[in-house]
Amino acid sequence: MPAPIPTDIKLQKASRTLSLTYADGHTYVLPAEYLRVHSPSAEVRGHGSPVLQTGKQHVGLTGLAPVGNYALKLVFDDGHDTGLFSWDYLYELATRQEARWQAYLDQLQAAGASRDPDVSTVKLML
Template sequence: MLVTKLHYHRVSQLLDVHFDNQYIATLSAEFLRVHSPSAEVQGHGNAILVTNKKEVAISAIEQVGHYAARIIFDDGHNTGLYSWDYLAYLGKNHHQLWQNYLSELKQKKASREALIPIKLTH
């Protein structure tokens, strides 16, 4: 499947991924961050549990060739290349991946919440 459009909603922090077969996956910035395909997160085969990213947002998205996007997060993470196939996988397996993530957080007594709550006002 090819991605035809990426639409990020800054307020809700949701990314709509539109595919050429009319499938649309809606993925939160937090979900994308904790499931980054980067070596830093994937740990070269031993995935690392990413915590404290509930409030993470996407700062920018850059297309990489005709096969992927680099998603740049406001926590500085920018090394994950999200291939179209990987985005489709995340969309189709979202529920199970998210449940697995929440279970692992609970098992390791970790949290989605930020270590230090920060509030920005305009």
């Protein structure tokens, strides 16, 4: 069964969020950083293994456009605009936001990396 298609989509540049409302009345607010680090693009998904995205804490959304009847193209202010977010993938991101975000934070910590673009970290092996 395919995921539902949002009945209302709002890009809120000031708060750097994308709001998705569905026919059942549920509204999900997805931060731009969350969407950027989970982009379905080859840059993020890699060619076989995902590429951990770092320094995206302050990224924002500058635009969006529907792609056919199956996806949204999101444009981020760091120049990233190659991922097509299918309705299924957006619904998964919306409904599994807490778990997916925590997994991302755990990956950052394990890599000794940061969400902050102004912080460089080095993991020393002693």
